[in-house]
Amino acid sequence: MASGKYLQNVLVGAAAVVVAGALFAPGHDSSGPVLTAATSFVTGASTAPKDSVLTSASTMSSSNALASETKAALSALATAVRPLSHPQALTDAFRSYFSFKAAHPTEVKKPFLYFVDYGLPSTTPRGYVFDMQSLKIVDGPFTVAHGRGSSTTKYGLPTRFSNAIGSAATSLGLYLAKATYAFHGHAGGRAYSAVGLRLEGVSEGFNDNALARGVVAHGAPYVTPAKAGRSEGCPAMEPSRAKRLLPELADGGMVFLFAPDSQWMTSDPWVSGSN
Numbered sequence: 144m145a146s147g148k149y150l151q152n153v154l155v156g157a158a159a160v161v162v163a164g165a166l167f168a169p170g171h172d173s174s175g176p177v178l179t180a181a182t183s184f185v186t187g188a189s190t191a192p193k194d195s196v197l198t199s200a201s202t203m204s205s206s207n208a209l210a211s212e213t214k215a216a217l218s219a220l221a222t223a224v225r226p227l228s229h230p231q232a233l234t235d236a237f238r239s240y241f242s243f244k245a246a247h248p249t250e251v252k253k254p255f256l257y258f259v260d261y262g263l264p265s266t267t268p269r270g271y272v273f274d275m276q277s278l279k280i281v282d283g284p285f286t287v288a289h290g291r292g293s294s295t296t297k298y299g300l301p302t303r304f305s306n307a308i309g310s311a312a313t314s315l316g317l318y319l320a321k322a323t324y325a326f327h328g329h330a331g332g333r334a335y336s337a338v339g340l341r342l343e344g345v346s347e348g349f350n351d352n353a354l355a356r357g358v359v360a361h362g363a364p365y366v367t368p369a370k371a372g373r374s375e376g377c378p379a380m381e382p383s384r385a386k387r388l389l390p391e392l393a394d395g396g397m398v399f400l401f402a403p404d405s406q407w408m409t410s411d412p413w414v415s416g417s418n
Contacts, residue, residue, distance in 0.1 A: 205245065212241045219278035224271060228262020229403040236399040239317045239413035240275060243345060243397070246418065250319060252395025257320075257360065257388070259287045259378050261313060261402040264300045265371040270380060272388055282388060288366050289313045290376035298370055304404055306344075306352050311375045314353060315407045316346025316414075318398040323390055326361040330372070337362030337382045340389040342398055346411045350400075360389055360398065 216237040224233060236258050244251040254276035263269040271283030292312030293301035305312035319342070326339025339361040344350030350358075358376045362385030365372030371379070378400060380388070392398070412418035 209238065209241050209245065213238045216241075216273075216275065216278055220273060220280065223280060224284075226263065226267070228260050229401075231408070232260050232262065232401045232403075233258075235408065235414045236401060237275075238416070239399060239411075240397055242413055242416070242418065243317055243319075250395065251397060253320075253392065255281065255320075255392050255396035257378070257392055257396065257398040259398075259400050261289055261293075261301050261304075261315070261400060265289060265294075265298050265373075266369070270378070272392070281391070282384065285380060285384060286366055286368060286371040288363060288371040288374040288377065288379040291373035292376065294373065297372055301402065304349075304402060304407065306349050308352055308356050310356075313376055313378070313400060313402075314344060314346075314350035314356075314358060315400050315402055315404060316344060316350040316411050318342040318344050318346075318350060318353060318400070320360075320392045320396040320398060321394065323393045326359065328361070328363065330363060330365045335364050335382075338385045338389050340385075340393055346413055349407055349411050360392070361385055362389075 213234065217233060221233055227233065236256065240256050254274050256273045256275050258271045258273060260269045265286065265288065268284035268286050270285045270287035272281040273279070274281050289301040290311050290313040292305060292310045293303050301313055303312055304315050306314045321341035321343055324339050324341065326337045328335055328337070339359045341359050342353050344353035344358075352358075356376060360378050360380070362382030363372070363374065363377075363379035364382060366379055366381050368381065378398065379385075408414055
């Protein structure tokens with residue numbers, strides 16, 4: 144009984160802070176569901192079950208934790224990641240990463256995030272690998288290929304993104320890194336082999352055909368320190384870098400492919416926060 148009473152007192156105090164803050168915040172004349180529940184809980188006027196109040200408090204706590212993690216990552220890394228094609232690029236990447244990790248903690252087994260800004264041309268280094276635990280850059284910036292279905296020229300800026308099988312285009316969004324394997328491809332009429340990393344797209348409607356399409360991260364001879372040719376939709380990197388980085392990402396790291404595409408930015412469940 145004592146522990147239950149203590150928990151109730153803590154919740155009352157927390158809810159009171161929320162109510163007071165909201166009432167005195169300028170420009171906030173209406174109450175959202177969390178504020179309504181918190182107000183009712185403090186005043187004793189609520190007819191809703193206590194479970195619903197606990198759920199609201201839990202949701203508020205999770206939201207605050209996500210915002211705090213994202214802010215810390217931005218504070219540690221944002222100044223070192225330049226240029227960016229859009230002010231939201233890193234914010235979207237980090238928020239998506241921490242949101243998915245919170246929702247699927249057993250699947251994110253490694254702290255590494257491979258980030259690519261496809262709002263930059265293929266002649267600009269646009270890839271990074273971050274350690275999201277120590278909040279440090281593992282590698283980058285480095286050049287990364289985009290799909291040949293995403294641009295009309297060999298080198299340049301991708302402007303078309305697709306999740307469709309046969310599109311040969313880059314698919315934007317968040318991916319979970321699966322196992323490495325021996326990748327075999329062709330470039331300039333010649334066969335080559337490199338390390339490959341299977342990717343599971345978790346941005347529903349935007350990249351969830353990745354496994355069926357064979358979209359993977361891999362090394363490719365057409366990617367050099369100065370520029371990257373086009374892939375079949377894969378975020379390919381230099382062979383030596385792939386050999387070093389992809390095993391670190393494998394089996395539980397994550398990949399986030401960004402571009403300033405308004406439809407994707409407002410509809411991807413991890414970017415928009417609608418998941």
